[in-house]
Amino acid sequence: MTGDYFHRARTACAAGMAAILLTAAAWAEPQHGIAMYGDPALPPDFVSLPYANPDAPKGGRIVTGEVGSFDSLNPHILKGSTPWQLRLIGYxxxxGRSWDEPFTLYGLLAESIEVGPNREWAEFTLREEARFSDxxxxxxxxxxxSYEILGTEGHPRYRGVWDxxxxxxxxGPRSIRFTFNAEDRELALLVGMRPVMKKAQWDGLSFAESGLDVIPIASAPYVVTDFEAGRFVELTRNPDxxxxxxxxxxxxANLDTIRLEFFGDGTAQFEAFKAGLLNSNREFNAEKWERQYDFPAIADGRMVKSVVPHQRPTGMTGFVMNSRKPQFRDWRVREALINAFNFEYINETMTGSAQSRITSYFSNSVLGMGHDPAEGRVREFLLPYxxxxPPGVLEGYSLPVGDGTARNRANLARAMDLFAEAGWTVQDGVMQNATGQPFTFEIVLSNGATEEQTIIDIYVEGLRRIGITPTVTAIDSAQYKERESAFDFDMTYFRRGLSLSPGNEQYLYWGCAAAETEGSRNLMGMCSHAAEAMIDKLLNARNQEDFVAAAKALDRVLMAGRYVIPIYEWNISRIAHAKELTFPDYIPIYGDWIGWQPDVWWWQE
Structure with a gap:
């Protein structure tokens, strides 16, 4: 299966990107779907998505665990902490998006989409049978x-498209047209992906201030039927x-029940899985997967271990430095802190060196940058900026590699040289500037993030050897959410998943406006005209060469910006689950991604 899978992934990805070229006459009438590049892979009369089993039985339940807490059931606003899954399975x-194509949508609430010659407008016709859960x-x-309230009072992630x-x-009776004020070919798809809620439910209520008092009514197959603040949320499949x-x-939507349990830390969550309180658990530590999944339920077959590959980019996982803070504004300081991070030793300690390191934001895909000097279209796109x-974008950039020992001597020496270039030297055992101000910073983590805490403990020990003693603060999930949204941290844990079709969301991650917008996803506070220009080229690429070159160029700007200390890449997913929880043999190119578990899983007695 693996060989066939990788062949399909490469073919689908290449076909999607090779078909970027669109003519002005591409859409002459309403269509059943729309692709960012070329035509949808599935015909109008398709039976089901290729990675779904149309004959799957209905029934059963999935119970998963989360570390943290929640105090809101409205995932569309900035206020409060909400189970992240609600935004995806509750609306x-x-x-709807197919995860077996780089970026293609098919009709869900809308039976058709029609776009202008240059996608300057998009018109949708609602299905007559579409109903809310009531x-x-x-x-x-x-x-x-829904679009107006999300764009004006909703979470900042919705405002870019609204603007x-x-x-x-x-x-028409069931038709709505959006006309755009910007040349942006992705907008026609993005407007098709906003959650739709029932207007009448909110008469006399404050949308932006709601929390646990209102469960928004939507049309999805699952509705929230039970919850206890901070403890669990249960969703039940609507039989109607x-x-x-x-x-x-x-x-x-084959499972009758989806239950999300919350725990104070990862250890408690894993013990709950071993005890049978949970029946599905993702494992991110390769060594733990090999050594600690030998408990009775695995041994007797009640639980099974599944490994799922994918062909999507790695994205970025690590520890982000907030460049809004004065101590992190100099790229040399950020590079010094990357050198001081002893990845090889940490990887051996945490995983037995079983997991490779992320090498760039789009690595593990055709969009990933090269590490040699920029050439061709990539260089051409970057030269005006x-x-x-920063050094490395044009010249080539790679992460430092340590010798695997705890001392990390060469990289720490390089870190001290970089600090000295930036005006910081060790005086009386303390890293200080010329005025005697010590270099220090706060690392903010969420309570229960045991693996991240262990990694940071090792990192802090290394920093002390060069005269730096950061403060490590662990707080509950609600406080963490507030501080992250307000950019009230110096360094914190960071995770950004990226797709095979990067687009407008890149502005939310790295754009200048997002850097100044509280609650945005630009945690590092970066503002780069070069990055924004590359995003613009992504959105308006007319051929495969330009699209791929723009992605590779953006990858270089991000990586050489040195905002994040990268850790492990995950090019597979490891899921242990009840033997009755079943998924199709056909794996989409995105693998275990949003819209795969629990969407296409079923319960097989």
Missing amino acids: ESLM GSPVTVEDVMW KIDTMEQT YWGRDLPFMRGQ ADEL
């Missing part, structure tokens, strides 16, 4: 209200779900 949008119809008015909508108008026979939904680029 539907006009169109049985009321989904109307154009609900869609328009690019020039007009939003009803064009309106869309169960749609091609896009066939073979999805040469004066503002």
Whole structure:
């Protein structure tokens, strides 16, 4: 299966990107789907998504664990901490995404989409049968209200698209057209992906201030039926779900119950899985997967271990430095702290050196940068910004490699040289500047993040050897969310997943406006005109060469910006689960990604 899988992944990815070229006459009438590049892979009469089993039985339950807590059930606002899964399994949008194509949407609440010659507008026609969970119809008015409330009072992640909508108008009993004020080919897809809620539910209520008092009504197959603040949330499959026979939904939403349990730390979560309170658990530590999954439920077959490959980019996982803070504004300081991070020794300690390191934001994919000097279109795209680029973007950049010992002598020496270049030297055993101010910073972690805490403990020991003693603060998940949203940290844990079709979300991750917007995902506070120019080229690429070159160039700007200390890459997923929890043999190119578990899993007695 693995060989066939990788062949399909390469073929699908290459086919999607090779078809970037679109003509002005690409869309002459309403269509069943839309691809960012080329045409959708599935025909109008498709039976189901290729990675779903249309004959899957209904029933059973999945119980997963999360470290942390929650104090809100509204995932669409900035206030409060919400189980992240609710935004994905509790709501539907006009169109749904296939995870077996780089970026393609098929009709969900909408039966069709039509776009202008240059995608300067997009028009959707709602399905007449679309219903909310209370049985009321989904109307154009609900869609328009949802888009406006999300764009004006919702989480900042929704505002970028809202600001690019020039007009939003009803064009028929079930039709709505969005006209855009920016040249951006991705907008036609992004407007199809906003969650739709019931307008009438919010009459007289404050959307932005809601928490546990209101469970938003949506049209998805699952509804929240039970919860206890900070402890668990349970969702139940709606037996009257309106869309169960749609091609896009066939073979999805098979489980009767989805339950999310919350724990104070990772150890408690793992013990709960071993004891049978949870029946599915993702493992991110390769050594733990090999050595600690030998408990009775695994041995007697009640639980099984599954490994799932993928072909998506690694994204970035590590510890981010907040460049808004004065001590992190100099790239040499950030590079010094990367050198002081003894990855090889940490990797041996934590995983027995079983996991490789992330080498760039888009590594493990065709979009990943090279580490040699920039050439061809990549160099051509970057040269206009040469004066503002940090060293390594054009010349080539690679992470430092240690000797694997605890002393990390060569890399610490390099770190001290970089600090000296930036005006910091060790005086009386303390790293100080010329005025005697010590170099220090605070590392903020969430309570229960035991693995991250262990990594940081090793890191801090190394920093002390060069006269730096950071403060490590562990706080509960609600406080952590507040501080992260307000950018009230010097360094913290960081994770950004990236797709095979990067687009507008890149502005939210790395854009200048996001750097100044509390609650945005630009935690490092970077503002780079070169990065924004590369994102713009991604969005408006007309051929494969330009699209790939823009992604590789953006990868260089991000990596040589030295904002994050990278740790492990995960090019496979490790999931231990009840033997009854079953997934199809056909694995999408995104692998174990959003919209795979629990969406297409089923319970097989």
